[in-house]
Amino acid sequence: MDGTAHASSPAAPAFDAAAVLQAAFAHHQAGRTADAADCYKLILQHDGAHADALHFLGVLVCDVGNLPAGIDLIEKSIQLHPNAIYLNNLGNMRGRARNHQGAIAAYRAALSLAPDYAEAHSNLGYALREAGNSLAAIDSCARATQLKPEFAQAWINLGNALLDLGSDEGALDSYIKALALNPNDANAHNNVGNILEKYGRAANAAEAYQRALALEPRRASLHNNLGNVLRDQGLLDQATASYRQALALDPGFAQAHSNLLLLLNTRPDVSVCEQVDEARAFGRHQSAKAQRFEHAAQAGEMKKRLRVGFVSGDLNSHPVGFFLESVLGHLDRTRIELVAYATRQRDDAVSQRLEPRFSAWHDISRIDDEICARRIRDDAIDILVDLSGHTNHNRLPVFAWKPAPIQATWLGYFATTGLASIDYVIADRHVLPFDESSQFVEAPWHLPDSYLCFTPPPFDIEVGPLPAGEHGAITFGCFNHLVKLNDAVVALWSRVLDAVPGSRLLLKTRQLDDPVVQRATLERFAAHGIDGARLMLEGQSPRAELLAAYQRVDIALDPFPYAGGTTSVEALWMGVPVLTRRGERFLSHVGESIVNTAGLPEWIAADDADYLNKAVRFSAQRDELTALRNTLRERLLASPLCDAPRFARHLEDAFHGMWARHAACHHTNSGLPAQPDRHSSGDAREHAERNFA
Known part of the structure; x- marks a missing residue:
């Protein structure tokens, strides 16, 4: 060796895992997932058994969509360092993967280590409800609210479980408590809207949904829910716009697309071609999301049970x-x-x-x-x-x-x-x-x-005498969903009321439980000169009471193009003839079919003018109405409509x-999937008179 002296290299700084972990948390919370992942991995390069880095890397991997890999990392972190927070997060991720029983087990394990962990109690309640055990969910969520009354999400979870078991008032109270703690919770506003909608308070429900949308304007489900209550108020243009906005945000949103299609059928300004094109678009979206199964018929299976x-x-x-x-x-x-x-x-x-x-x-x-x-x-x-x-x-x-x-x-x-x-x-x-x-x-x-x-009701209600015989004036009636009463229907029925002196119109449907909707309905007829005193507006009733209400109706008016179905058959069963209007599609033909089956083809109007003329003419034929009232039930029961065998x-x-x-x-075709004949009637036998839907 020579005697030359050498300067020593400076010592490398010690790796500060805690500082890197804090940086990772900051990146993670800010949504910088790649940077956060790099930090977690850097820690694990120095210490492969670092439980926090392993755990939160697993959470991040779940957050970016790889649930199986992320859950595996979280489970490994729990093996290294069992604790309630890790187990609670494991429950959350298993829940995302729809493994509800696994989530329940994780939350219960967390609570065995930390019995007063409010978040775990609330999450356990959520998982129990998802698994179908709403009763147990109530106990868990209630415990969470006791431990942490300021925990808004626990009140929401409690409300959801109460709602499942029919405790609407308790659910509404829970949601209101959640909103008092966090007025910016769109879920709570949405849930309040759900309950108000259920009880027919469509206008108030719309306000709740609009508050939720102010917080989360790009949430498709909120636009769909708003569309439902706008529809129930008869605000068809606004409802259509809401459904279309939901689909613009989520083109594959099946429920919103179904609601739009249902609504388009009620609108006389939407052609059959437009409706069919929209339905085909629905079919394309849903088919693109599915992996269609193929089926092969087995030999000798031509005839079997x-x-x-x-x-x-x-x-x-x-x-x-x-x-x-x-x-x-x-x-x-x-x-x-x-x-x-x-x-x-x-x-x-x-x-x-x-x-x-x-x-x-x-x-x-x-x-x-x-x-x-x-x-x-x-x-x-x-x-x-x-x-x-x-x-x-x-x-x-x-x-x-x-x-x-x-x-x-x-x-x-x-x-x-x-x-x-x-x-x-x-x-x-x-x-x-x-x-x-x-x-x-x-x-x-x-x-x-x-x-x-048709299955006749399992109870008997008398048809009763013709109401006009007692009151002197004709009472028209319609018990259909209010959405069927489009502007053209209201205009024509107003002409009918105007042309039949002293006549009244009884409307009875769930939407009319809402005073706001009642006022709007009165205003719609008032715009055509009909005094509100001539309208009787009633909400929903149990079926027996609903049928009994036909004892106050002389003639039922069928809306168009969305004709009545069950309501029309029930009217006939109660002795009340139904005036319907000929249409151009299945939806509109239902009314024609019903009255044809009952042997009343003269009660089918060709157009608006014929509808008005028939309403006036039939109203004047009191003896004929009385005779019909006394025989219609028997006619119906003797028709194919009631021949169940x-x-x-x-x-x-x-x-x-x-x-x-x-x-x-x-x-x-040697096992190829069968394709039905798109132009076949399906049954070559002679066709007889038909019934209703």
């Missing part, structure tokens, strides 16, 4: 339930096995009578479209039937997956769904004439008599006809 699935949120005290009940009791169980897929939880007397008619009853209200579609496919359903169309609680996106080899729509709607994956629309020649089949994406399958069958045979034949065509196509 068919498994038919019904998808509906209305298997209860609802028009769909009323029309199903008598039919299901007469289906031949050696030919048809029924499986129910209920899209909402609602238990009542009708659902309790319907459920035994099905071999299985599945609640699909809380599972997503893909899981639902796979379940239906795994259940080996041969024919899947949509009973909702674009009405409330529909699950049309599930049908885009094609979980059954044959799919049809029936009963609950009156226009095309727009989904090419739905093969048939079950109809009859009156509601869907052959020359109007181009209005449907689905192929028509015509039943011989009618496309549905006959209808059940026709429905069985339809399902087996669809299956035979499917099996034959598979046999001919």
Whole structure:
């Protein structure tokens, strides 16, 4: 060695993990995810067992969308350092992944370490509710509010659980408490709007939704909710704009698109072509989101007992339930096995009578479209039937997956769904004439008599004498949803009232529970010179009281283009004839079909002038009205509309006809999926008089 002296190198500074972790937190909270990830990884390069870095890197990975990898990192951090905060975060991420039981286990583990951890109690309540246990959720959320009364989210979670169990007042109180703590919580404003809407306070609900939108203007669901209450107030232009705004923000938002389609059907200024084009757009959006299943028919399956699935949120005290009940009791169980897929939880007397008619009853209200579609496919359903169309609680996106080899729509709607994956629309020649089949994406399958069958109420109510005989003046009536009373309807009905001296109009519907809507309705008629004293506006009633209200009506007026359905059949059952107007689509033909079935073709008006003339002429024929009132119920009960055994045979034949065509196509095409004939009536037998929907 030489004797030269060398200067020593300065010592490298020690790695400050705490400082880097703080920098990571700052990046993470500011949304600079790449910078935050770099910091977490840098710490782990120096210390692979650094629990905080491992844990919050896992949270970040979940935040950017990779839940499985992020959850794995979080679970490893808990192995290194078990603590309540880590476990609470694990519960949050498992909840995002829809692993509700896993989330519940994580929250409970957190609470075993920190029993007074309010956030974990609240989150546990949320997870319990998502798992379907709202009763236990209430206990957890209530505990959170006791431990931390200033915790606004706990009050919201408590309100949601209370709402599930029917405690609307308690839920509303919880939401108001949340808003007192945090007036800028859009969720709380939205939830208040939900409750107000439920109780028919549409104008107040609109204000709540508008407050939520002021806070979150780009939230599509809020625009959809606002559209619903604007629609209920008859503000159709504003409602349409709200639904379109929701779709502009989220083009695949199925519920908003369904609501828009339902509304467009009520507007006389929207052509059939426009409505069909919008429905096709819905179909394209939903088909693009789904992975369509393929089905191959098995040899020798041309004739077999068919498994038919019904998808509906209305298997209860609802028009769909009323029309199903008598039919299901007469289906031949050696030919048809029924499986129910209920899209909402609602238990009542009708659902309790319907459920035994099905071999299985599945609640699909809380599972997503893909899981639902796979379940239906795994259940080996041969024919899947949509009973909702674009009405409330529909699950049309599930049908885009094609979980059954044959799919049809029936009963609950009156226009095309727009989904090419739905093969048939079950109809009859009156509601869907052959020359109007181009209005449907689905192929028509015509039943011989009618496309549905009415179940008479399970209680008896007297028809009663003609009200005009007692009061001297005619009372017109309409018990339809107020959205059907567009400006053209109000204008024509005002002319009817003006032309029939002393006549009155009874409107009875849920929307008229709201005093604001009542005032607006009076103003709409006043604009046509009708004194408010000639209008009787009433809200909703239990079904028996609703039917009894027809004892005060001489003639029912059918709106247009959205004709009455159940309301019209119930009017006839109560001895009240229905004046309807001829239309140009399924929706409008319903009224024609009903009065034809009842043997009253003269009660179909060709146009506005004919509608007015018939209203005036029939109003003057008191003896004829009295005779009708005394015989209409018997006519109805004797018609195909109430012949459940006959209808059940026709429905069985339809399902087996669809299956035979499917099996034959598979046999001919060597296993390729069958395509229905888009121009076929579906049933070559002679068609008789039909019924209503």
